[in-house]
Amino acid sequence: MQGDPAYATAKPLPTAxxxxxxxxxxxxxxxxxxxxxxxxVLLSCPTALLGLAYFVVxxxxxxxxxxxxxxxRRAFAVLTAGAGRLTALERRRRSVFFGDRxxxxxxxxxxxxxxxxxxxYAGLLTGVVLGLLAFGAVLAGLLVAGLVxxxxxxxxxxxxxxLGGVLLFLDVQGLFSxxxxxxxxxxxxxxxxxxxxxQQRIDELATSRAAVLRAVDAERRRIExxxxxxxxxxxxxxxxxxxxxxxxxxxxxQARGLLEQAHREAQEVVTELREVAxxxxxxALDNLGLQEALAGVSERCGIPVRTDYALVExxxxxxxxxxxxxxxESVTNAAKHSAATEIRVSVRKHGPVLVVRxxxxxxxGAEPEGGGLTGLQSRVGALDGRLHVxxxxxxxxxxxxxxxxx
Numbered sequence: 001m002q003g004d005p006a007y008a009t010a011k012p013l014p015t016a017x018x019x020x021x022x023x024x025x026x027x028x029x030x031x032x033x034x035x036x037x038x039x040x041v042l043l044s045c046p047t048a049l050l051g052l053a054y055f056v057v058x059x060x061x062x063x064x065x066x067x068x069x070x071x072x073r074r075a076f077a078v079l080t081a082g083a084g085r086l087t088a089l090e091r092r093r094r095s096v097f098f099g100d101r102x103x104x105x106x107x108x109x110x111x112x113x114x115x116x117x118x119x120x121y122a123g124l125l126t127g128v129v130l131g132l133l134a135f136g137a138v139l140a141g142l143l144v145a146g147l148v149x150x151x152x153x154x155x156x157x158x159x160x161x162x163l164g165g166v167l168l169f170l171d172v173q174g175l176f177s178x179x180x181x182x183x184x185x186x187x188x189x190x191x192x193x194x195x196x197x198x199q200q201r202i203d204e205l206a207t208s209r210a211a212v213l214r215a216v217d218a219e220r221r222r223i224e225x226x227x228x229x230x231x232x233x234x235x236x237x238x239x240x241x242x243x244x245x246x247x248x249x250x251x252x253x254q255a256r257g258l259l260e261q262a263h264r265e266a267q268e269v270v271t272e273l274r275e276v277a278x279x280x281x282x283x284a285l286d287n288l289g290l291q292e293a294l295a296g297v298s299e300r301c302g303i304p305v306r307t308d309y310a311l312v313e314x315x316x317x318x319x320x321x322x323x324x325x326x327x328x329e330s331v332t333n334a335a336k337h338s339a340a341t342e343i344r345v346s347v348r349k350h351g352p353v354l355v356v357r358x359x360x361x362x363x364x365g366a367e368p369e370g371g372g373l374t375g376l377q378s379r380v381g382a383l384d385g386r387l388h389v390x391x392x393x394x395x396x397x398x399x400x401x402x403x404x405x406x
Contacts, residue, residue: 031099032097032098032099036097037097037098039097040093040094040096040097040098041126042130043093043097044093044122044123044126044182045123045124045126045127045130047086047089047090047093047119047123048119048120048121048122048123048124048127049123049124050086050089051086051116051117051119052120052124054082054083054086054116055117058078058079058082059079062075062078062079066079076109077109079113080109080110080113081109083112083113083116084109084112086116087112087115087119087189088107090119090186091107091186091189091190094183094186094190098183100183100186102186103192107189107190111189112189114189115185115186115188115189118185119182119185122181122182122185123182125174126175126178126179126182129171129174129175130175132167132171133168133171133172133175136164136167136168136171139164143157143160143161143164207381208378208381208382209382211374211377211378211381211382214374218375226272226276230272230276231269231272234265234268234272235269237265238262238265238266241258241259241261241262241265242258242259242262244258245258245259245262282296282324284296285320285321285324289314289320290309290315290320290323290324290347291309291311293324294307294309294324294347295307297324297327297331298345301331301332301335301343302335303334303335303340303341303342303343304341304342304343305331305342305343305344305345306342306343306344306345307345307346307347308344308345308346308347308348309347310346310347310348310349311348311349311354313349315354315405316405318383319383319403319404319405322379322380322401323347323356323401323403325376325379326376326380326387326399326401327345327347327356327358329375329376330358330376331343331345331358334358334360337362338360338362338363338364338395338397339362339363340360340361340395341361342360342361343358343360344357344358344359344360345357345358349405352404353402353403353404353405354402354403354404354405355400355401355402355403356400356403357398357400357401358398358399359396359397359398359399360395360396361395362395362396362397363393363395364391364392364393364395364396364397365391365393365394365395366389366391366397376401380401380402380403383403383404384404385401385402385403385404386402387399387400387401387402388400388401388402
């Protein structure tokens, strides 16, 4: 993991109705501008009239056929086919004007028919509320005109303003509630069901667990390789130097030189063993905290590292550990493979989410699908976090980890 040339990133899960799926990993669709959403609200009224016309023109004649067992299936198929077309129109309206994202799949006939009926009801109520708002605007204009002409008394003006304010508040609240109902109906019809969400969450946890196990095995193999190829070889060299110094026939100067060489090797063994221990788990993280542990990463790096640490409250131990390893391995990779001259590290908290950002001014071109940071992806994913990598050709490379702290 540490020091590998490639970078990896977590893949976001698809979203339903513009929101992130439970369990993290989803990204919400960008919210359109207010005029665009207002146009979508206005368009919901004529589409509701289309639904009402469909039930009157098509649903009413098919009603008797739905009651007769021999024609029920055929009549229901015809009714749901038309409802599916109108439902597809509603789906398009939510996507264009509200930026909702839904899974690309057909809607079952009974669900489409139910959605069309409820959507028609909500759209007609929205039209009534908008009509009351327009009527209130006309009355407000008449009130202003009477005030300008001086035909209104003070008590009448106060009562009209109070009554109009209350009605305006009720209309606006009703409009917001109806739009929330419209969004919920779209989410229930076009988005994944509760069962599908639960299954998706189970699959996500199973994948995360398997990835963590693979990362642990890879880390154990890396530690064994570091000890075997580094520390063990140096200890063998120390033993050989001491053995040569003990053998007879050596002058005092030769023995002293061998002992000095063995002493230097022993010091390098201690340094390398300390590096291996830091890569396994830094003791400073428990004793001094995340900020001091990150300062140690900066000191050991061969290029300048600027750290912006903007945290006041303590973090959960698992989040601190994940944040440390994200910074440590990202800085190491950048120093070894990006030809960077400077690395910037930012550790900030945005609400309940810790955002760790590492950016270098290197050559870029890192492959997001590579295996270099797969262990970090698994570590972050195990906390329901997300890991993003942006590395265009020519740089810079930016690695961002979002870790929920709740």
